[in-house]
Amino acid sequence: xxxxxxxxxxxxxxxxxxxxxxxxxxxxxxxxxxxxxxxxxxxxxxxxxxxxxxxxxxxxxxxxxxxxxxxxxxxxxxxxxxxxxxxxxxxxxxxxxxxxxxxxxxxxxxxxxxxxxxxxxxxxxxxxxxxxxxxxxxxxxxxxxxxxxxxxxxxxxxxxxxxxxxxxxxxxxxxxxxxxxxxxxxxxxxxxxxxx
Amino acid sequence: xxxxxxxxxxxxxxxxxxxxxxxxxxxxxxxxxxxxxxxxxxxxxxxxxxxxxxxxxxxxxxxxxxxxxxxxxxxxxxx
Numbered sequence: 001x002x003x004x005x006x007x008x009x010x011x012x013x014x015x016x017x018x019x020x021x022x023x024x025x026x027x028x029x030x031x032x033x034x035x036x037x038x039x040x041x042x043x044x045x046x047x048x049x050x051x052x053x054x055x056x057x058x059x060x061x062x063x064x065x066x067x068x069x070x071x072x073x074x075x076x077x078x079x080x081x082x083x084x085x086x087x088x089x090x091x092x093x094x095x096x097x098x099x100x101x102x103x104x105x106x107x108x109x110x111x112x113x114x115x116x117x118x119x120x121x122x123x124x125x126x127x128x129x130x131x132x133x134x135x136x137x138x139x140x141x142x143x144x145x146x147x148x149x150x151x152x153x154x155x156x157x158x159x160x161x162x163x164x165x166x167x168x169x170x171x172x173x174x175x176x177x178x179x180x181x182x183x184x185x186x187x188x189x190x191x192x193x194x195x196x
Numbered sequence: 197x198x199x200x201x202x203x204x205x206x207x208x209x210x211x212x213x214x215x216x217x218x219x220x221x222x223x224x225x226x227x228x229x230x231x232x233x234x235x236x237x238x239x240x241x242x243x244x245x246x247x248x249x250x251x252x253x254x255x256x257x258x259x260x261x262x263x264x265x266x267x268x269x270x271x272x273x274x275x
Contacts, residue, residue: 017275020273021272021273021275024272024273028268028269028272031260031265031268032259032260035260035264036257036258036260039258040256045258045261049261049264049267052260052264052268053264053267053268053271056268056271057271060271060272060273103206103209103210104209104210104212104213104241104245105209105212105241107244107248108240108241108244108245108248109241125244125247126244126247126248126251129248129251129255131254131255134251134252134255134256135255135256138252138256152217153249153252153253154252154253154256154257159217159219177213178213181213184252185248
């Protein structure tokens with residue numbers, strides 16, 4: 001069997017072009033999801049747009065290194081998160097080491113307490129949270145935690161995909177996710193209490 | 197039954213994140229569901245958590261501009 005190394009026969013060139021077009025179209029179909037995460041990784045819309053453009057420029061240049069049949073979405077997000085790190089986001093405060101003794105029912109309990117009505121439906125409880133507070137709380141998450149929360153909770157990646165994208169062990173994904181979600185809830189609980 | 201004291205709601209609370217992430221074993225899942233069937237305290241909090249996740253997802257989502265979409269299409273390799 002002949003290898004599929006690039007050769008310059010017209011037939012090969014045509015096949016190559018077709019693969020490339022298909023790759024680019026499939027990657028572009030994921031751009032809304034890439035942007036959604038990039039927007040929350042970056043501090044502004046402009047930065048997010050630059051990040052997404054760089055991601056696609058790099059992906060299109062490196063298309064041959066994508067192995068067909070593997071997870072294109074994870075491959076793209078790996079480029080995105082690496083670029084985001086390269087972008088110099090290193091200027092961050094050290095990871096949050098405050099103890100987080102609250103458990104997982106904490107936010108609900110706090111919201112219910114602040115309105116004093118134990119019989120309200122869950123939907124009403126969640127409506128007490130503000131959109132802006134959620135954006136701010138997410139932006140304030142230490143980066144390592146935010147990366148994982150964004151990949152799992154916004155982009156719907158599995159723990160194992162997130163581990164591959166970020167090149168960290170799956171146990172680290174789980175602990176950062178756990179901690180990140182709790183920090184997020186704690187800050188939303190604090191703002192909800194201040195506003196009530 | 198062992199005489200080991202534990203609070204079933206506390207256990208259910210610990211299972212909430214892995215339950216909603218669908219990473220519990222069959223057995224653990226069944227255990228959580230059995231408790232949820234009979235416990236409105238936990239059920240309320242699980243439902244809230246689902247709503248909360250949905251809320252965060254919607255709250256932080258911002259659509260991409262058509263201009264950026266066009267720019268990305270321009271990055272494609274010319275045929």
